[in-house]
Amino acid sequence: MAEPLRIALAGLGTVGAGVIRLVEANAALIARRAGRPIEIVAISARDRSKRRSVDITPYTWEDDMVILGERADVDVVVELVGGSDGSAPACARTTIEAGKALVTANKAMIAHHGLELASKAEAAKVPLKFEAAVAGGIPVIKGLREGAAANEFERVYGILNGTCNYILSTMEDTGRDFADVLSEAQAKGYAEADPAFDIEGTDAAHKLSILAAIAFGTAVDFRSVETTGITRILAADIAQARTLGYVIRLIGMAETDTNGDGVERLFQRVQPHLVPFDHPLAHVDGATNAVVAEGNFSGRLLFQWRGRR
Amino acid sequence: MAEPLRIALAGLGTVGAGVIRLVEANAALIARRAGRPIEIVAISARDRSKRRSVDITPYTWEDDMVILGERADVDVVVELVGGSDGSAPACARTTIEAGKALVTANKAMIAHHGLELASKAEAAKVPLKFEAAVAGGIPVIKGLREGAAANEFERVYGILNGTCNYILSTMEDTGRDFADVLSEAQAKGYAEADPAFDIEGTDAAHKLSILAAIAFGTAVDFRSVETTGITRILAADIAQARTLGYVIRLIGMAETDTNGDGVERLFQRVQPHLVPFDHPLAHVDGATNAVVAEGNFSGRLLFQWRGRR
Numbered sequence: 001m002a003e004p005l006r007i008a009l010a011g012l013g014t015v016g017a018g019v020i021r022l023v024e025a026n027a028a029l030i031a032r033r034a035g036r037p038i039e040i041v042a043i044s045a046r047d048r049s050k051r052r053s054v055d056i057t058p059y060t061w062e063d064d065m066v067i068l069g070e071r072a073d074v075d076v077v078v079e080l081v082g083g084s085d086g087s088a089p090a091c092a093r094t095t096i097e098a099g100k101a102l103v104t105a106n107k108a109m110i111a112h113h114g115l116e117l118a119s120k121a122e123a124a125k126v127p128l129k130f131e132a133a134v135a136g137g138i139p140v141i142k143g144l145r146e147g148a149a150a151n152e153f154e155r156v157y158g159i160l161n162g163t164c165n166y167i168l169s170t171m172e173d174t175g176r177d178f179a180d181v182l183s184e185a186q187a188k189g190y191a192e193a194d195p196a197f198d199i200e201g202t203d204a205a206h207k208l209s210i211l212a213a214i215a216f217g218t219a220v221d222f223r224s225v226e227t228t229g230i231t232r233i234l235a236a237d238i239a240q241a242r243t244l245g246y247v248i249r250l251i252g253m254a255e256t257d258t259n260g261d262g263v264e265r266l267f268q269r270v271q272p273h274l275v276p277f278d279h280p281l282a283h284v285d286g287a288t289n290a291v292v293a294e295g296n297f298s299g300r301l302l303f304q305w306r307g308r309r
Numbered sequence: 310m311a312e313p314l315r316i317a318l319a320g321l322g323t324v325g326a327g328v329i330r331l332v333e334a335n336a337a338l339i340a341r342r343a344g345r346p347i348e349i350v351a352i353s354a355r356d357r358s359k360r361r362s363v364d365i366t367p368y369t370w371e372d373d374m375v376i377l378g379e380r381a382d383v384d385v386v387v388e389l390v391g392g393s394d395g396s397a398p399a400c401a402r403t404t405i406e407a408g409k410a411l412v413t414a415n416k417a418m419i420a421h422h423g424l425e426l427a428s429k430a431e432a433a434k435v436p437l438k439f440e441a442a443v444a445g446g447i448p449v450i451k452g453l454r455e456g457a458a459a460n461e462f463e464r465v466y467g468i469l470n471g472t473c474n475y476i477l478s479t480m481e482d483t484g485r486d487f488a489d490v491l492s493e494a495q496a497k498g499y500a501e502a503d504p505a506f507d508i509e510g511t512d513a514a515h516k517l518s519i520l521a522a523i524a525f526g527t528a529v530d531f532r533s534v535e536t537t538g539i540t541r542i543l544a545a546d547i548a549q550a551r552t553l554g555y556v557i558r559l560i561g562m563a564e565t566d567t568n569g570d571g572v573e574r575l576f577q578r579v580q581p582h583l584v585p586f587d588h589p590l591a592h593v594d595g596a597t598n599a600v601v602a603e604g605n606f607s608g609r610l611l612f613q614w615r616g617r618r
Contacts, residue, residue: 022606026461032526033458143452143612149342152335217341280613283592297331303452304589304611 002036007103008068009059010091011080012045015105015132017054019078041073045081069095069102076101084108089117096120096128105132111206114213114220134160134207140291140303141214151295156215157253160207160270162287162306163191163198164230164250168272169285172238172247178231190287200229201270204252212254212268215293221266225252228271246274247282311345316412317377318368319400320389321354324414324441326363328387350382354390378404378411385410393417398426405429405437414441420515423522423529443469443516449600449612450523460604465524466562469516469579471596471615472500472507473539473559477581478594481547481556487540499596509538510579513561521563521577524602530575534561537580555583556591 009016023030023038031037043056044065062068065087069077077095079102081088088109095102096117104110110117110133121128131141144153159165163185170181182199185191197203209222230250241248251273256264275282280302284290290304318325332339332347340346352365353374371377374396378386386404388411390397397418404411405426413419419426419442430437440450453462468474472494479490491508494500506512518531539559550557560582565573584591589611593599599613 018606022459025605026459029461030459033454140452143449145342146455150331150335150339152338278594280592283589285587296334297327299615302611302613304613306608 004037004039005034005075006039006041006073007076007078008042008044008062008071008074009040009078009080010044010065010068010088011082012043012050012052012054012056013080013082016043016045016080017052019080020054020056020059042068042071044068046087066090066094069098069100074100076103079104079106079109082106082108084112089113092117093120096124096126099124099126101127101129103129103132105130107133107203107206107210109133111209111220111222114210118219130210134210140305141211143301143303144211144293145214148293148295148298148301151298153215153293153295155253155255155294156211156291157251157255158211158291159249159281159284159289160204160211160252160291161198161201161250162289163195164201164204165284165289166190166287167199168230168233168238168248168250171233171235172242173285175235175239177235178233199231201227201250202229204250204270205268208252208254208268208270211252211291212266215254216256216266218266221268224266225268225270227269230272233272241274244274245277247277248272249275249281249284251275251281313346313348314343314384315348315350315382316385316387317351317353317371317380317383318349318387318389319353319374319377319397320391321352321359321361321363321365322389322391325352325354325387325389326361328389329363329365329368351377351380353377355396375399375403378407378409383409385412388413388415388418391415391417393421398422401426402429405433405435408433408435410436410438412438412441414439416442416512416515416519418442420518420529420531423519427528439519443519449614450520452610452612453520453602454523457602457604457607457610460607462524462602462604464562464564464603465520465600466560466564467520467600468558468590468593468598469513469520469561469600470507470510470559471598472504473510473513474593474598475499475596476508477539477542477547477557477559480542480544481551482594484544484548486544487542508540510536510559511538513559513579514577517561517563517577517579520561520600521575524563525565525575527575530577533575534577534579536578539581542581550583553583554586556586557581558584558590558593560584560590 023040040059042060042062044062077100079088079091088106092102110130134141166185167181205225205227209220209225213220238248252270254268256266258264288306293301332349349368351369351371353371386409388397388400397415401411419439443450475494476490514534514536518529518534522529547557561579563577565575567573597615602610
């Protein structure tokens with residue numbers, strides 16, 4: 001068996017702890033599929049003493065996550081801290097500058113600094129992997145980019161925020177109001193205490209900008225996403241849509257259009273949409289994410305997975 | 310730009326003609342994504358003079374498809390002839406023995422001879438690619454194998470035959486009988502003149518055996534698939550299922566189970582199933598294919614695409 005690939009983990013929240021459990025539970029499988037074992041050699045997070053669902057004592061602790069990539073015994077840094085600014089991008093930059101590969105699940109960071117990080121990674125000739133930033137552990141991005149690589153995609157759209165979808169589909173099933181369902185979602189852990197990031201559509205816009213960049217081969221352009229959230233949707237809107245044969249879903253959509261003048265532009269929008277009953281997205285309920293890609297040869301592809309939000 | 314990858318096409322039916330159109334229409338995109346152009350240098354099919362939807366005059370014709378792989382100007386043979394025996398496996402063997410890569414969309418051949426061909430390809434150190442055998446052009450297999458490579462899959466199941474799904478969902482929507490809907494499907498081109506291969510479940514069983522091998526890392530074992538088709542489903546069965554909250558779908562399912570004795574075995578079945586309304590597969594209508602994979606960390610992933618059948 002080849003030498004192990006040595007990874008450092010920055011961030012030990014739900015996802016970081018999940019990575020530790022996954023690497024421990026599926027070690028043999030991963031080694032077989034990857035051709036070499038994967039070993040966690042160092043970890044870092046904001047608070048060392050916090051109670052966690054996994055035992056972190058087997059791993060070397062670093063107080064400063066920014067320097068994980070500079071450790072001689074680290075091949076890859078996995079950044080799971082989150083946040084568009086602060087220690088996450090600092091850690092990403094140091095890692096790339098140290099000539100190490102970076103794996104990140106940080107959609108806010110990629111939406112805001114993806115272009116800069118991609119340029120740095122290209123210059124340093126190191127891999128920058130952000131599959132997990134759109135769909136944790138899910139092969140959507142890889143599928144789009146490689147499995148359907150011979151296709152020209154014309155439109156990519158989907159349900160990109162599980163919190164919003166949980167709220168809308170619960171309003172639909174129960175006839176209850178937005179505020180009422182939001183409180184319940186917060187109590188159940190499907191929505192954050194401060195829900196603005198989700199319900200205003202920002203999280204969906206981050207993911208859309210990353211998906212669009214991959215589908216169309218363009219640079220990540222989060223700032224041009226026109227975003228409307230779901231806070232003004234009334235129970236009455238949903239009831240009325242239903243009588244007309246529609247459900248309401250928060251849809252992120254990216255498409256290229258010439259608008260009649262021959263110049264191709266990328267349009268990116270996140271907004272509540274009327275989705276007809278016979279469209280597959282009308283049946284995506286609860287805290288689920290789904291992406292539809294329409295290619296010029298593949299037709300309509302749909303990927304669906306259980307989202308954390 | 311690097312040297313072109315030179316391919317030979319064996320078989321010029323719907324899929325083969327589609328490959329020619331795709332390579333012509335998306336040439337620039339493919340070259341950019343693959344890092345080198347793809348060029349069709351030679352073609353072969355049973356009947357040279359048959360009327361086709363694409364112009365084949367720009368390509369060198371070979372009467373004998375079996376020797377395509379022996380041409381010095383060919384790097385890869387794409388086998389789209391179909392059939393578990395005859396010229397397809399002969400062409401596959403010659404190609405591999407000539408040290409050339411083989412790409413195939415032939416699910417019957419992979420179901421019956423996949424193990425033998427995989428051993429030959431491994432010995433000859435040449436790639437054998439059969440993504441297209443389960444879901445033409447669709448990233449299901451790639452997604453399973455690479456995008457979710459760290460997952461242990463416990464169960465893989467889905468709607469693997471578009472003809473059967475078209476018939477069942479049309480019976481459901483219209484209340485009409487099996488024989489009646491089958492005739493219509495044949496008239497519309499959704500079912501073959503000899504429909505047995507589809508409606509008896511054989512085609513779904515071929516695909517299931519390939520999916521299972523990839524999901525579980527086992528050898529293709531088509532012979533052990535227990536198969537029941539849809540020919541005995543009555544309109545009354547469908548109506549009764551609906552009153553109980555179910556639809557009927559032909560489901561191919563593969564799972565590993567110890568059956569209580571600690572020895573893990575692979576179980577593969579194709580049979581009509583009751584699918585509850587709230588399961589995503591209950592909303593897969595028409596000539597559509599869908600696969601659900603349940604992993605120990607990813608949860609339930611669903612891929613859905615428009616099938617030719």
